[in-house]
Amino acid sequence: MVDKLERIIEQDGYDVHLIHTKKFKTIHLSLKFTTTLTRENVTKRALLPYILQQGTKNYPTAIKLRQHLDELYGTVLSIDSSKKGENHILTIRLELPNEQYIAGSQDLLNNGIDFLREVLYQPKVEDQSFDSAIVTREKQTLQNKIDALKEDKMSFANNRMIEEMCKDEAYRLRVHGYEEDLDDITAEDMYKYYTNMLENDHLDVFVLGDIEGLPVEEKITNLIDGGRRQPAIQKDKKVVQPTEQTIIEEDDLNQAKLHFGYRTNITYDDPAYPALHVFNGLFGGFPSSKLFMNVREKHSLAYYAASRIESHKGLMFVFSGIGPDQYDKAREIILEQMEQMRQGQFTDTDLLETKEMTINQLRETLDNPQGMIELHYQSVLAQSTLSPNNLLENVKHVTKEQVIEVANQIQLDTVYLLTSKEAAQNEA
């Protein structure tokens, strides 16, 4: 891999990660605030990104803020909240064109950083409170988002499955928050929550791009107020016994969603993690995988059938979209693929090819600026020294025995079917 270098600098209460690369024509700044997922704060944290994008002291309306970004040659500001394991992460991103490609755009980086500082430290605030009209309006926006999510049947089914599977774990919480919390949230609460986040969350600052020779460290010191405390990221490695339950729910739909939740108990910092990647590739990660080949190609039961691993909690999910009358058959075939993996029914060639594909996928992720930041952030979250490049190397050395061992460690927890009314009655 070419000229990529990560330098981590511990600042006064936050960590700066400098990633120099010549791959891109842009410079990327990413601020990641990390804390533990809690039922109490989940909706507030989901709401915060919407409020922060509605205006600042000097750009007091959303349109003024957006037009200023246009002036900075279409610089992109995006803020969102996400869940990784039992962490709730608020990310503030700024993507700027690299000024060397645009004539007359000197100081673009400085102007971008000034703007980011404004968003961070000078949001639209009065008397220790966010603007209450904005908060009311954005509560509605979040409400709409929550409503719209119900229409995406795949993510709806996945969320429902996780709620049932992780009933007693923080991971069950919906990252977009809860309708019923919205009424009671006030503009003052939100501002209090925000200042608390600024001061007390774990903070990582990523700067990525063609930055060698630029005084980036100095610029970041100007961006973030020092003197904060940097708490450690909490790690919860509690092993939960699987329940082996089947849940069938009905909805108004043409295509049923059959999902499976497994517990791998293997997280990013586990020595078996590279083998888990390879396992997933063989089982359901690629078009050559067992799930795709058997559920879709051999039996024509589904348009998609795939598996995905969750790296910070140790879970794996299987997704498939099937005809509502095909549940029994699809379930049987999917479980059978898992059984075959446990028994090592895959060839050395399958293993080799899947390793190649896994490596290819990781290297391709490193050709994307956000992908590069996210992969580096994985090791921050896991408090691991395993860099993306080490992970690649380790994947190369995974053996068949290690994959079989992983397969035998994975336990089925929940089978979840979202199906049509008629089919649900037949199953009952």
Added chain:
Amino acid sequence: MKHNYYQQIEENIYSDTLPNGLRVFILPKKEMAKTFAIFTTNYGSIDQSFVPLNQQDVQTVPDGIAHFLEHKLFEKEDRDVFQDFSKTGASANAFTSFTKTAYLFSATSKIRENLKTLVDFVQDPYFSEQSVEKEKGIIAQEIRMYDDQPDWRAFFGTIKSLYHHHPVQIDIAGTVESINDITKDDLYTCYNTFYHPNNMVLFIAGNVDPQETMSFIKENQEQKQFDEPSPITRKFPNEPDHVAEQELEIKMPVSVPKALIGVKENQIPEDPKTFMLKEWMMDIALDHLFSRSGVAYERLYEAGLIDQSFSCESHLERNFGFSIIGGNSKDPKKLAQLVKEELLNLKTSPIDQDSFERIKRKKIGQLLRAMNSLEFIANQYTHYQLLGIDFFESVKWLEQLTYEDITSFTKTWISEQQLSTCFVTNE
């Protein structure tokens, strides 16, 4: 082999047209780990009526056949081509749009092997009755999946409301009924007509050596036999300027109703530069109104009529074009009415000069950002190549666009008869 260097964006393109008519473009980018290649035929869901190769009369084939063919090309007598890519660790895919079918892979090693797989599998069809029948089940699932997606239904509903006869209104995948009529022979008819190298473009971007790669493709093509290239006759019905239905309502389960407003384009310019300028002017005008920094967006947002789902997109092709604006709304009727008013008002209250300059700046920055992606470069370059336009060269035209150009454009762009609305509401 031709070499073009585009100074401002610091990119190189090597290109050649081979004796069989195939156009090949190579964009080397040594910093990247990966290489992305896309092999595209100028054939999509709208190409339904045409004169088959070596025949005289126009034939019409079942809806959804271009997409069906795309699926079937991966299957050979003895294997599935996906596995050939998998063997080298590459990932492959394909898509069918209104006007194009494209086959692609990305890989970080064994690029030659993968290039050979790509070009050879697309140029060596194997269709059997049995495999055609099997595919019907898979595609039926794909169609049903889309049937459950309100955004997709709304998008196609809007196109249906805009067009009386033009085949752009047909779902790209067809319907469960129409794909049932597809036979092996239909697939060969379409393949032989539209997959001639003369109708195709190969674009390779990434970690490759341009000379070696070009020679490799040339040698590969020299070993194959093709008929003499001949122009393809495609037939499109006459389409009136006005929309087919001013309002269309789709009933399906949705948590929030939707309204999408369609704008139908007429008089699409033949000349490449005029075509491209029209596309940018549409883009800038719509951006001025409906982007996140748009004046109409602010009004609609403040009125509580739109949310994050609100979006705006345009498609301009040789013989059709449209824009679609809208999203979820508590009051879809009101939203539709206001969006239409905003569009019609452009005629009398055009964009101001500062906004025009600001949006141009943004567009230049956006293009530069998009160039981080090999996929974007390859897809866009191919798209415009098939329209006779050099995409990188055309960035200059954006810079040259004047305020007078845009104000005179918006004076005559939209009239009431070009507008339609598609609502999606609960049963």
